[in-house]
Amino acid sequence: MRREIKYSDNYLIKQLPKATAYVNRDLSVAHISDSWLNNFNFSSKNVKKNNILKAFPTLTTKWKQDIDYAFLGFKNTTKTDKYFDSNIDECWLEWTILPWFDEEENVIGSIIQVADVTENFLLKQKLEKLEILIAVKSEIAKIGSWEYNAVNDKLHWSDMTKIIHEVADNFVSTIENALNFYKPGKNQRRITEYLDQSLKNGATWNDKFQIITAKGKEIWVIATGKPLFEDEKFIGIIGTIQDITEDVLAQQKIKESENLLRTLINHLPLNVFVKDLDSKKILVNQSECDYLNLTSEEIIGKNDFDLYDDETAQIIRGEDLKILNTLEPILGKETIITLKDGQKNNFLTSKIPLFNEDNDVVCLMGFSMDITPIKQKEEQLKLLINISAIQNKKLLNFAHIVSHNLRSHTANFSMLLGFLIKEADEEEREKLLEMLIDASDNLLETIDNLNEVLEINTNPVQEKKNIHANTEIGAVLKSLKLLIKNKRTHITNQITEDIYIKGVPTYVNNILTSIISNAIQFGQDISENKIEISANKIKGYTIITIKDNGIGINLEKNKDKIFGMYNTFHELEKTRGVSLYISKHQIEAMNGKFIINSKVGKGTTFKIYFNEND
Structure with a gap:
């Protein structure tokens, strides 16, 4: 017999907090709670007229099975499945379907409770x-977790934590045996201190340690710990442990490689540097530091304008920009670098662009070799080659002179001896003998001259001394007194008393005597010849100027012959052309020089440059 539900019962069902419906055996709704109607936006009138299976059409089959099972008097387990609400949004419904009994324990329907x-x-x-x-990340990153329960003094390790420690799955962890895994020494002391501070002061930790696994393997880990509190009461600690051995070993290898590379570039006999896109130094080696006389810390971050003079910096920056724009390196370029203090050095420089993974240029690397000593040696070699060329020319000229003059004297002797042998007349023989004596004297004079030139060219220059100019010129004029008188020459000496000549005394005397005697000898046939002597100093030289109004020299015709041995330019008696040849060798031996200005019939100005340096 069907049990009738009283009004009071129905009122209680309507107010049930959980969505509940009483369904008759014909699947019609007998009673339904307001919470069902409100939660699922149903109308009580419409629900009671319809079959309960239409409430959630997508669940019809499953509900029908549970309802049939409930009609047999069996209690169904709670189930969950998805459904679509009025907005066709996917939702999830949990339901329980129970048998509905009357007072006589007959099944009169089913009770359905649902919840969204x-x-x-x-x-x-x-x-x-x-x-x-988390599990995947833990496996990939080798991060395990652990938890210590201070209430029951239990320590729990996650599976990954056990894997890291290389212990069995059934390993029972404790605080004591956990600490024993840390490498004895500073590692155990540090982790123990961290744990004590956490227990006493609630401190957290995050640090790197070495542990020794159950299989005796030394590994690196990062261990963390954080205390837990409940109502301000300490209840335990949670933490993580991560195996970072591969990262540590990789970092060690990177550091070793960096140290090796740093050692290598620091011992290279080259200046090595790396600059960013603004030409600021971001890496330098020891050679670069030594050249700039700065530490690497003082150089890093500086640009070329901070390190070199403005002109040099501008040139270097222009080169850098060209490389950055064209991406073409500069290889083996000779440059002159001038520092802020004015020091200049020659470098052979190469610069190349460096690229990142996206093939974008990110910086420049440069290599510079100081070739200043090489350039100096090169200049010395050029000078030596020039000197050798000059010496070879002199030797060739000397050999030519020796060959020419000795051959001339030999021919003259041979000819005179031939005449003497054939001549029977005593008077003529006397004349031939006089000519032989003159020829012998000329030969001796020639040999003396050649010996003097050879002495100048082969022996080191004697020590230079400071010679008072007027004293030396006075001595020269005294020795030429008779020649001055015979040539009716007036000599004016304008040299002041403070002028000194630095030179070899014998060379200076011979040079002044040669030039002044030539000026006197080649005076014009007039009532009075004039010679002016003056001096001045300029750029490391004491210059003695001897100016005459004599017959002069045709320089266009004879400029290459003026200082040749036995070269003469005038048909004058006793003119031999030796003195200027010897004087030139003497002035060059003292690193000096001659400068001549002359016009035929107007006179000659002879400037003698005495080098003041040693």
């Missing part, structure tokens, strides 16, 4: 995904 568990279901899904993600 969409939010909880999604949270559960998210949590499950998160747990899976």
